[in-house]
Amino acid sequence: MDRSRFFLCIALIALAEAAVFGAALVAGYDNLAELSFYVALLLMFVCRQRVKGVLWDERLERLDEQVALKTLRVALFLMLFFGAGFVVSGLLLQLERAVNDGFFLLSLSGGIILLYLIFWILAMKPYWSEGEDE
Numbered sequence: 001m002d003r004s005r006f007f008l009c010i011a012l013i014a015l016a017e018a019a020v021f022g023a024a025l026v027a028g029y030d031n032l033a034e035l036s037f038y039v040a041l042l043l044m045f046v047c048r049q050r051v052k053g054v055l056w057d058e059r060l061e062r063l064d065e066q067v068a069l070k071t072l073r074v075a076l077f078l079m080l081f082f083g084a085g086f087v088v089s090g091l092l093l094q095l096e097r098a099v100n101d102g103f104f105l106l107s108l109s110g111g112i113i114l115l116y117l118i119f120w121i122l123a124m125k126p127y128w129s130e131g132e133d134e
Helices: 003-027 030-049 058-093 096-127
Strands: none
16 A cells, blocks of 8 residues: 555544444434444554555654654543543532533543553564573
8 A cells, every 4th residue: 555545544434434434423323432432543543554665764763753652642641530520420410411521531541541552562572582681
């Protein structure tokens, strides 16, 4: 797959994910919305692995890693903050929908952390045998 196909693939996955995610939330299927998010991330990862040739040089790769890590931190902070806020305020005000939304945000953030760790382990796997202590 070349670069133009890769970017087209990512754009189509993002559009399909936005449609499925929005439709699932409107219909009240929170679990389907969460599952579709993980499937879209997995499809993007598979598309990236199938690219032949160079997409980025080393400088852009490092910058991309820094931006991705900062974005992940901000998104997780917001999800955890609002998730905990919805749960606490929903429990205090006895609002079932707020509690459910809070637990959904908390489970989504937990899933993102798990997915991040899995991808990190997969990326580090080739380097496990190097530099063993004697």
